[in-house]
Amino acid sequence: MSGCAASAAAAAGAAVDLASPALPPIDEAPRTLSELRSKLAQGPNFTDFLTGADLRDGAAYSVEAHGWKARKRKPEWMKRQVLPGGDKYTEIKGKLRELKLHTVCEEARCPNIGECWGGGDGHTATATIMLMGDTCTRGCRFCAVKTSRAPPPLDPAEPANVSKAIAAWGLDYVVLTSVDRDDLPDGGAAHIAETVRRLKQETQGRLLVEALVPDFQGKHECVRQVVEAGLDVFAHNIETVQRLQGVVRDRRAGWEQSLGVLAAAKRLGARVTKSSIMLGCGEAQHEVVDTLRALREHGVDVVTLGQYMQPTKKHMAVSEYVTPQAFAAYQRLAEEMGFLYVASGPMVRSSYRAGEFYLTNVLRGERGGSGATAAAGAAAAAGGAEPADAGGQQQQQQSAAIGLA
Numbered sequence: 066m067s068g069c070a071a072s073a074a075a076a077a078g079a080a081v082d083l084a085s086p087a088l089p090p091i092d093e094a095p096r097t098l099s100e101l102r103s104k105l106a107q108g109p110n111f112t113d114f115l116t117g118a119d120l121r122d123g124a125a126y127s128v129e130a131h132g133w134k135a136r137k138r139k140p141e142w143m144k145r146q147v148l149p150g151g152d153k154y155t156e157i158k159g160k161l162r163e164l165k166l167h168t169v170c171e172e173a174r175c176p177n178i179g180e181c182w183g184g185g186d187g188h189t190a191t192a193t194i195m196l197m198g199d200t201c202t203r204g205c206r207f208c209a210v211k212t213s214r215a216p217p218p219l220d221p222a223e224p225a226n227v228s229k230a231i232a233a234w235g236l237d238y239v240v241l242t243s244v245d246r247d248d249l250p251d252g253g254a255a256h257i258a259e260t261v262r263r264l265k266q267e268t269q270g271r272l273l274v275e276a277l278v279p280d281f282q283g284k285h286e287c288v289r290q291v292v293e294a295g296l297d298v299f300a301h302n303i304e305t306v307q308r309l310q311g312v313v314r315d316r317r318a319g320w321e322q323s324l325g326v327l328a329a330a331k332r333l334g335a336r337v338t339k340s341s342i343m344l345g346c347g348e349a350q351h352e353v354v355d356t357l358r359a360l361r362e363h364g365v366d367v368v369t370l371g372q373y374m375q376p377t378k379k380h381m382a383v384s385e386y387v388t389p390q391a392f393a394a395y396q397r398l399a400e401e402m403g404f405l406y407v408a409s410g411p412m413v414r415s416s417y418r419a420g421e422f423y424l425t426n427v428l429r430g431e432r433g434g435s436g437a438t439a440a441a442g443a444a445a446a447a448g449g450a451e452p453a454d455a456g457g458q459q460q461q462q463q464s465a466a467i468g469l470a
Contacts, residue, residue, distance in 0.1 A: 127388055130386055143386060160234075193240040195244065197219055198216055203317060206312070206381035208380075215248060227260050231268075238274075239272060240277060241275070245279040251287050252284065254290040255290055257294070259294070261291070262295060274295075274298070275296065276296045278301055280318060280323055288329045292334055298338075298367070299330040299336075299338050299339070303356060309346055324359060331363075331364035339366065340369075341370070344392075346383075353370075357395075357404075361402050361404065369414070370408070370409040370410075372392075372412070388411075389411060
């Protein structure tokens with residue numbers, strides 16, 4: 066039996082009743098450093114978590130993920146009420162089309178596009194800009210971005226167009242991401258670096274820039290170009306556990322290569338490094354914890370964990386839907402490992418509302434502060450900020466720091 070099938074079968078045995086009115090609430094998030102330390106000291110250990118003792122009131126770790134033909138409903142916590150629309154959404158979409166810019170929000174069919182682009186709920190409307198076109202040279206099994214061995218050439222005007230658009234929006238924080246461009250000698254590193262420099266110049270250094278970049282085939286000189294351009298956060302996603310790298314990602318990506326890129330970025334002077342893990346791909350719980358440890362050992366400061374969602378029936382199937390309680394348990398474990406900031410929840414994506422939480426808790430407030438202090442601030446900031454979805458108020462209590470795409 067394959068890893069995905071085994072995981073799904075195990076999940077079926079521990080499935081919860083989706084018709085039940087609500088998942089049990091968990092404790093309110095700590096709002097001060099002393100409260101966080103006290104809670105961590107009294108909390109369960111790793112063994113408790115692996116045996117299920119950490120999931121409050123007997124809640125399941127996950128529920129079964131049905132195939133496309135089953136026509137079964139997703140768990141309530143995987144549903145959103147915020148649909149694309151509104152003046153701000155229309156304004157951002159129009160500006161992107163006018164300047165011929167692409168966003169990962171659209172290309173990857175992100176479920177949070179209506180919320181992020183529409184603004185409201187006390188947060189700034191944001192869009193994650195995808196550089197170097199909308200066609201990737203790789204074909205990861207989880208990703209909906211179109212692929213080709215020979216994408217169109219780079220648009221030399223793109224760095225100027227991006228800086229013009231972002232400066233006009235008056236944002237405080239922007240996330241740049243990109244497709245993989247293995248057809249280019251430097252993988253597009255110079256293009257990304259030029260965009261970062263122009264953004265900093267156009268905003269007199271006020272704008273905080275996060276760049277979610279490819280692995281550049283492991284070429285550390287390409288990593289150096291991006292780091293030295295002046296970005297604030299260097300992000301590269303490990304995506305999944307070591308055992309599933311070949312199943313989930315393109316064969317040209319890899320565990321050691323990605324960890325090497327993240328370590329190199331830190332060594333070359335990146336202020337903050339960041340990575341993301343998808344759950345529901347067939348991984349075991351101990352493998353997720355091992356992945357978190359590996360990221361910390363390679364100098365990663367920020368980590369996000371979210372639920373994998375199958376974009377189309379042609380893509381890799383979802384193995385299981387991990388519960389909000391399990392995501393909350395992973396967050397507590399990651400915080401204990403010393404990550405500067407952790408965002409963990411079913412709807413979390415690697416840059417979802419990154420500016421709101423990250424600006425509040427690290428770059429503008431904690432510059433160089435301790436991981437525990439940053440985590441306490443994150444919990445306080447996220448306490449009432451998550452939008453209401455099918456389990457809205459309840460999910461706010463279950464995962465203290467849902468946020469970051």
